[in-house]
Amino acid sequence: MHWKEKVRILEQQDDFDVAIFFLERVIKEHPEDVDAYIFILFRLMDTIVEHACHFSNVSQTPVSDIKKEYYDSKEDYYESLARKYFKEGYAKFSENADFLFYVGITAVMSEWYFGIDRKDYEKMLDEAGGIDPDNLIYKYLYYRDLDQTIVNNKREAVEYANIVLSENSLIKKALINKGAVGEYWLGILTYWSKEMLGLPIK
Amino acid sequence: MIQYGYVVSPTLKACCRYDDYAVYVDDAHLERVSQQWKLYEYENFRQFLRKLPDYDRYISGAYDYVQKNPRTQHKFSREAYCYLSSEYYTIKKRQELQERQLQQEKLAKEQHQREQEALQQERAQQQVIQTTYQEHAEEIDHEQGDWHEPCDVYGHYGLGDGVRLEKRIDALREINNSGAVYTRTQHNLDAAVAQLLQLSGYNEGDYKSCYGNQLQQVVHGECLDILGHVASPATPLIIEKDVVVDCVDAVREYNQSGLVHKACQVADMCWSMLDHSRAVLADIASRVAVHSPDVISHVAAGVQEIVLHPAQYIDAVGDGIGKGLYCAVTDIFNHPVQTVAYAVAGQYILEYHLSKVFFDLCNISIMALLDRDRARKKWDDYIVTLTTVINAITAKKTTLREAIENGTAFAVAWKAQGKLLDGMGNLYRSVKDKALEWIRNNPLADPERYMMTSDGRLMQAANNVHFEPLKDVPHGSSQKVLQFSEEAIEASVRWAMHDNKIDHIFKNVGHKLEPLLEKMNCDKEQLVSEVIRELVANHILPIKDKFEDFPIHFAGYTIHVRGIVHEGIVKLGTFFIP
Numbered sequence: 001m002h003w004k005e006k007v008r009i010l011e012q013q014d015d016f017d018v019a020i021f022f023l024e025r026v027i028k029e030h031p032e033d034v035d036a037y038i039f040i041l042f043r044l045m046d047t048i049v050e051h052a053c054h055f056s057n058v059s060q061t062p063v064s065d066i067k068k069e070y071y072d073s074k075e076d077y078y079e080s081l082a083r084k085y086f087k088e089g090y091a092k093f094s095e096n097a098d099f100l101f102y103v104g105i106t107a108v109m110s111e112w113y114f115g116i117d118r119k120d121y122e123k124m125l126d127e128a129g130g131i132d133p134d135n136l137i138y139k140y141l142y143y144r145d146l147d148q149t150i151v152n153n154k155r156e157a158v159e160y161a162n163i164v165l166s167e168n169s170l171i172k173k174a175l176i177n178k179g180a181v182g183e184y185w186l187g188i189l190t191y192w193s194k195e196m197l198g199l200p201i202k
Numbered sequence: 203m204i205q206y207g208y209v210v211s212p213t214l215k216a217c218c219r220y221d222d223y224a225v226y227v228d229d230a231h232l233e234r235v236s237q238q239w240k241l242y243e244y245e246n247f248r249q250f251l252r253k254l255p256d257y258d259r260y261i262s263g264a265y266d267y268v269q270k271n272p273r274t275q276h277k278f279s280r281e282a283y284c285y286l287s288s289e290y291y292t293i294k295k296r297q298e299l300q301e302r303q304l305q306q307e308k309l310a311k312e313q314h315q316r317e318q319e320a321l322q323q324e325r326a327q328q329q330v331i332q333t334t335y336q337e338h339a340e341e342i343d344h345e346q347g348d349w350h351e352p353c354d355v356y357g358h359y360g361l362g363d364g365v366r367l368e369k370r371i372d373a374l375r376e377i378n379n380s381g382a383v384y385t386r387t388q389h390n391l392d393a394a395v396a397q398l399l400q401l402s403g404y405n406e407g408d409y410k411s412c413y414g415n416q417l418q419q420v421v422h423g424e425c426l427d428i429l430g431h432v433a434s435p436a437t438p439l440i441i442e443k444d445v446v447v448d449c450v451d452a453v454r455e456y457n458q459s460g461l462v463h464k465a466c467q468v469a470d471m472c473w474s475m476l477d478h479s480r481a482v483l484a485d486i487a488s489r490v491a492v493h494s495p496d497v498i499s500h501v502a503a504g505v506q507e508i509v510l511h512p513a514q515y516i517d518a519v520g521d522g523i524g525k526g527l528y529c530a531v532t533d534i535f536n537h538p539v540q541t542v543a544y545a546v547a548g549q550y551i552l553e554y555h556l557s558k559v560f561f562d563l564c565n566i567s568i569m570a571l572l573d574r575d576r577a578r579k580k581w582d583d584y585i586v587t588l589t590t591v592i593n594a595i596t597a598k599k600t601t602l603r604e605a606i607e608n609g610t611a612f613a614v615a616w617k618a619q620g621k622l623l624d625g626m627g628n629l630y631r632s633v634k635d636k637a638l639e640w641i642r643n644n645p646l647a648d649p650e651r652y653m654m655t656s657d658g659r660l661m662q663a664a665n666n667v668h669f670e671p672l673k674d675v676p677h678g679s680s681q682k683v684l685q686f687s688e689e690a691i692e693a694s695v696r697w698a699m700h701d702n703k704i705d706h707i708f709k710n711v712g713h714k715l716e717p718l719l720e721k722m723n724c725d726k727e728q729l730v731s732e733v734i735r736e737l738v739a740n741h742i743l744p745i746k747d748k749f750e751d752f753p754i755h756f757a758g759y760t761i762h763v764r765g766i767v768h769e770g771i772v773k774l775g776t777f778f779i780p
Contacts, residue, residue: 049776050712052751052762056780057712072750073596108702110775112748112766118700125702144701191709201716 004179007039011180014059014067016047017074020081027085035178037089038102041114042181044082048075049109079113086114101128101138102181136163136171140189161193236260239267239274243282258293265290328413332384334460335415341463342417346374349466366424366473370466373416382415389426394433402447408454421457421465425450428472441475441660442632448625449475455618468622478660588634588661592627633661691738694772695731706776713778718759732756734772737763748775 003026010019023040030036046054051071055064086103093099104124107114111121129138143160146153164171171189175182194201232254241247242264251257265286268274278286335342349367388411391399399406409429412422431437432446439446449472457465636657644651652658698704708715708726715729722729736754750764765775 049764052764053712053776053778053780056762057714057778075750105702108706110765112768112773122702144705187711188705188709191711192705201711 004035004039004177007043007179011043014054014061016043016051016071019043020047020078024081032092034089034093034096034099037085037093038099038106038181039179040085041082041089041103042106042179042184044078044085045106045109045113046180046184047071048078048082048113082113083115086116095131097128097131097135097138100124100131101135102178102185104128105185106181137174137185140164140192144192157196161196164189164193165197165199232256237263237267239264240277242286243279248285258297261286261289261293328384331413331458331460332382332415335382335418335462338461338463342374342466345463345466346371366420366427369420369423370417373420376416382417384413384415385419386411386413387419387422389422391426392430392433395426395429398429398433398443398447402444404447404451408451408458412458414458414460417462418457418460418465421453421462421469424469424473425454425457428453428469428476431476437476439476441478442628445625445629445632446472446475448621448628452618452622452625455621459618461618464618588630588637592630592634596627633657637661690771691731691734693770694734694774695727697771698730698734698774699727703774707774710778713776715777715779718757718761718779721757730774733761733763733777734774737772 003022006022007019010016010022020040020043023036023043026033026036027040048071052068055061055068055071059067061067089099089103101124103114104121107116107121107124111117114121125138125141129135129141132138139160143157146157148154148157163169172186175186178185191201193199235241236251236256251260254260268278268283268286349371389409391406391410395409396406399409409422409426412419414422428446428450432439432443432450449468453465453469453472456462456468637652640652640657641647649658652661698707704726707713707730708719719726719729733754733756736756737752748764748766751762752764753760753762755761759779761777761779763774763777766773
């Protein structure tokens with residue numbers, strides 16, 4: 001079983017700490033695998049910032065309060081890991097578009113846990129677009145920021161929203177390969193696309 | 203020529219006589235000839251063997267053979283047997299002696315090596331201490347700002363604490379003017395202090411000597427002074443001794459690792475714990491005599507009343523004071539002015555130092571849980587608050603342990619931090635236990651009555667720490683509560699209204715914000731603005747740190763918010779409706 005599949009199973013079962021433990025091992029065994037860094041950095045950030053929401057609104061576990069308390073207590077430790085892996089990953093992959101993009105969108109949640117500030121992650125996102133300007137996934141930032149009052153812009157954005165929501169969208173396929181961060185980004189793209197097309201969110 | 207079946211080679215190297223025959227032995231046959239036991243009968247052979255380098259081995263071999271084969275013994279003459287055994291034991295003794303000498307030399311060498319290593323290690327440690335101190339020199343100067351004002355106040359009222367602060371200021375001045383002088387100084391330990399350390403499970407050796415500069419020596423002296431007070435039966439201590447000793451040991455650890463600014467903060471808290479007990483007594487004394495015309499005579503009359511009826515007032519101040527009460531009462535009687543000063547400042551100073559330690563050193567910030575006006579009538583709110591603090595301390599200890607397990611360059615600092623958290627945890631547990639016990643014994647009494655006792659006063663101080671940590675602190679060097687201006691609030695809203703941040707907060711179905719957004723006509727900026735304003739108005743935010751899951755109530759919804767205060771504004775991380 002591929003390590004990404006194992007991570008997916010662990011995350012589905014709310015075993016975020018085991019997933020982090022396992023991803024650390026993946027990094028040790030495959031130190032040049034950019035996805036391993038993207039996965040662990042998202043897992044750490046999401047666990048720190050969103051665990052309270054997850055155990056309140058998403059998780060089905062009957063012991064969510066205990067789990068929430070447990071992850072509260074791990075925050076400082078995860079923060080130290082997040083800083084460590086960000087520094088390490090950035091040193092290795094600062095010219096890799098995927099690293100810059102996915103870690104950049106992860107940093108948006110609370111960039112201070114990576115020890116950076118807003119202009120740092122904005123630079124990362126800009127650079128990712130610069131390295132791979134045709135990447136459909138990165139292009140969301142472009143369409144989102146278009147002035148929608150201009151007819152042509154609106155048309156371009158609607159086309160993009162349709163691509164996002166289409167059944168066999170290339171975007172969906174590509175994002176599935178990026179695990180939880182892909183799922184997170186697909187959620188945002190879908191929300192925006194539905195808003196753009198005037199569809200109900202749920 | 204053939205003797206005993208050995209062919210003597212033409213290249214002869216040695217010979218001896220056997221009966222009338224000459225025995226010629228070459229190197230190749232020495233081993234086998236040496237095992238011809240009959241030859242040992244002959245002095246010539248023995249003399250021949252003695253010249254050989256393996257003589258000891260040959261003799262040992264022959265003797266062993268005789269011992270293992272008793273039948274051969276009678277073939278030896280008495281003289282030859284005596285020769286063999288005497289030589290054997292002489293050789294043994296010599297070998298043992300040599301072995302002993304070798305062993306001693308080895309031990310001496312190892313000891314020397316160990317000493318050298320220890321010396322090197324100590325030098326390296328000393329270097330680390332000096333570097334750590336230098337790296338934090340600015341923080342010590344900053345901390346010094348907090349020493350001057352109390353020093354003046356104490357000086358004005360003639361309170362003892364001023365002296366220790368003056369000593370610190372003098373030592374720091376000396377370091378700044380003439381440079382730091384690092385020495386290892388020996389300190390004498392009072393028998394009562396040694397016993398107190400032993401009972402608390404601490405190593406008295408750690409207190410007998412201290413390596414450090416002038417300021418570190420002063421702080422080490424303070425540790426011993428505090429322990430002296432705690433060990434003395436004359437000290438009225440309403441805080442558990444173990445709590446103070448844990449904290450003093452944290453002071454020592456911080457101090458001896460070079461983190462003197464932290465050591466001073468914890469030491470100040472320990473002093474304030476001692477002062478607090480005195481303050482409580484003074485307050486009780488002042489309540490005893492209600493008819494006195496002015497404050498000083500009010501206290502004095504109260505004290506006189508306690509002196510006359512001590513047993514009656516032991517109940518009033520609660521457990522844990524015992525004999526110390528009498529001494530304290532006499533002291534209060536003799537120093538009424540100082541007593542008033544303590545009564546006014548004691549609790550306030552304890553709250554101030556507890557706050558500093560919690561926020562600066564333990565890095566623990568907890569949202570206000572208690573509506574104090576309501577809490578006067580409700581036990582649960584007090585107990586929940588104490589439990590929350592205990593949980594926060596326990597959580598800190600867990601992450602601290604993990605940090606140590608994952609290796610850290612500041613192992614000593616972590617150790618000190620761990621001891622401090624132990625002390626703070628024990629303080630809160632003890633406050634909670636005492637309160638619960640009192641409730642059990644007085645089921646119909648309300649919190650207000652408990653607050654009249656010494657333990658209740660301690661609980662009040664422990665509670666107050668978290669609500670207004672350093673608000674209204676007269677000396678502003680480490681003011682911790684930000685007053686957010688309108689500009690700061692607006693800047694916080696602008697910061698949050700960034701496209702990427704808005705995506706994260708609002709385009710996340712799990713945050714369940716849609717109903718609230720609908721209620722607000724999808725005005726995200728308005729919602730963000732309201733969230734920040736509620737947050738600033740209803741929570742004590744740290745000056746420069748993260749805040750987590752603060753609940754705010756808005757438009758009929760409870761929203762959980764987390765983020766950071768940085769560069770003077772609130773930076774939202776996320777928020778959601780549970």
